[in-house]
Amino acid sequence: MSLSVHDRIELKPKDSCSTSLPEGPWEFDAAPGYGPGASQADPTPDRTVRPGQLPQLYRELDDDVHARIRAAKETLGEKLVILGHFYQRDEVVQYADFVGDSFQLANAALTKPEAETIVFCGVHFMAETADILSSAEQRVILPNLAAGCSMADMADEESVEEAWEDIAEVYGFDPEDPQPDAEGKLPVIPVTYMNSSAALKAFCGRHGGIVCTSSNAATVLEWAFARAHRVLFFPDQHLGRNTAKAMGVPLEQMPMWNPRQPLGGNSEQDLLQGKVLLWHGFCSVHRRFTVDQIEQARTQHPGVRVIVHPECPMPVVDAADAAGSTDAIQKFIAASAPGDTIAVGTEINMVNRLAAEYPDRTIFCLDPVICPCSTMYRIHPGYLAWVLDELVAGRVENQIAVESDVAVEAKVALDRMLAAKPR
Template identity: 50%
Template sequence: MNVLDMIQKNEGYQIPDEYYTLSTEEMEKRVKDIKARLGDALFIPGHHYQKEEVVVFSDSTGDSLQLAQVAANNKKAKYIVFCGVHFMAETADILTEDEQIVILPDMRAGCSMADMADHHQTDRAWVELQKLFGDTILPLTYVNSTAAIKAFVGRNDGATVTSSNAKKVVSWAFTQKERILFLPDQHLGRNTAFELGVPLEHMAIWNPITDTLEYEGDDLNNIKVILWKGHCSVHENFTVKNIENVRKNHPDMRIIVHPECSREVVAASDDNGSTKYIIDQIEAAPAGSKWAIGTEMNLVQRIIKNHPDKEIISLNPFMCPCLTMNRIDLPHLLWSLENIEKGNIQNIITVDKQTAKDAVKALDKMLELA
């Protein structure tokens, strides 16, 4: 079920207007007071891309899988208020205990990339790809995908990947089958496979809108990587022109980008890696070093704030924060917490048991490899 389906079924995301009349100070005080009263029964994970007004109240910050794992290891918390997006809350629900309740403060907080692959499209694609290639394909999915896609991959003996471990998982996949289907982000799949030595001409794109394989060559047997035609709406907006401008105006700056950026951008940059990798590289860099970072703006601004001894800019100065990540704000967080105390919990994220069981297979395979 994608985010639009969830919204249609649950109108709870429409918080009362009164929350937007409260001062920041009043909302902050209420959140602090509720956190104190609930104590260990409440756990608030906050993704790196969240607004600062939300991150300051997070009990743990990190990337999507890291936060889900931290939530799963927290056996004391009855309520897990996940400040991220829908697929992250799904993963948290899959990995936590049945009695733990996962809440998403705003049901509109989705992920355009995750929603570019639904289970109907994937089932159709799998049938057609089996006709073309037979039983030679292993599916992999980025953790930035819905529970239904993770379950599809698990049922077909594949694995999830993160931007940190993608090379390891893709390398393993090629020991299992001749080809891989990489969902839902074509750029991470392309960049990973290319860095492992797969030529670009041995990659094809599956278009889920037209149900067709897009490939420039003549011999389908040459295809080793089938990339789902999906992307991150934030990272795809970094361009080679952005890099050229930095090279011209800041020739001594080092450019580091996320591998969700296009192949051309990654190739033109000095370095690329996961969110954690980017954070770690800046942390380890000497004072006075200069950086242009190609990733989500909320994180870039936080990195700039945390490293006043370094000169840091966004690779694209006109980049906006992730719109769906930005849905979760202080009013929604406060509303969620007050509803918990009232016993009127809204926006509970629940993954059905069979989907969860199949998705865990894909997650466990990745963790076993990692």
């Protein structure tokens, strides 16, 4: 049995990039409404407590919380499926029926049609995707509505619509009905990373675009370039830049689009020469990794191999030995040999879990300051126990239900993503 993150590290303010992380998530997620990564069109569930208002009982359960989760799972049986992202706490992910990255979990949600309820231990955009892809008879629950994604919030629907209109004017097409040229190609196709709201997935669906994950980003860009001269890639600039660079796109053909500036901070000539327009967004965890950290790892551990997530800045990816999705990182370490030393540039919960799984190897996080994904961290066992107990009692809390018109258009882009198998 693998050790929990708290068995191996004790989060203290001096060790953590957020001094609030050592507290129970209910202490700092009490803002009303949905957390980061929610679509503007999401209806608020009829029955829910506000984020942060976890019943007091579930804040004080200690070890009893696990007995409650196990009992509820047994009672619900095949009516329930729990999905857990790689970045989840060990205390939660141990109850997941499927553990994986966003691409794997999107597929996993389709394999349990008999389950009445999908409990997604991840963040808001993931639960939205599960709701879109699941059947009408299934419902999706996010244990804590405050669990979101700050990157997803860096590209909102209004800003992307405005950017699309500006881009259409520069490239000379109707933003509502772009037409292919004599080569059969569109001027530009929108590509959104999975880490975005359902509203933006719907935007891609109605404009001929597609969703990608870090697993299949290269396949998706190939798909897009076969159909258009350019790509508008949002919200993560680093995944877009690293993927396109590996495909041979020159950096000078990857202008950054800053939604706070006219034409995204570019000249018309910049945009006309561009091949991949990168949105000014990023992951706060992966942006922490640096070339200096890699150099320090190589100095302290001669022979170390370094693998990082492609959400890291380009100089970090270039300095590493390999880069890949969370699933690719798992496979990289599985293919290593006993005695190997591997430094990993991704979220700490996953790194610690891999270190526990392969005790005959030295596996450590590049960042010396412990930095969990703070919103993923909000899925606490207390929240999971609460929503499962409520299901046993016949009540549904924290259901994620994407509006039907948004879901229909988003599913078009998601189906294209699912068909774009990773290399």
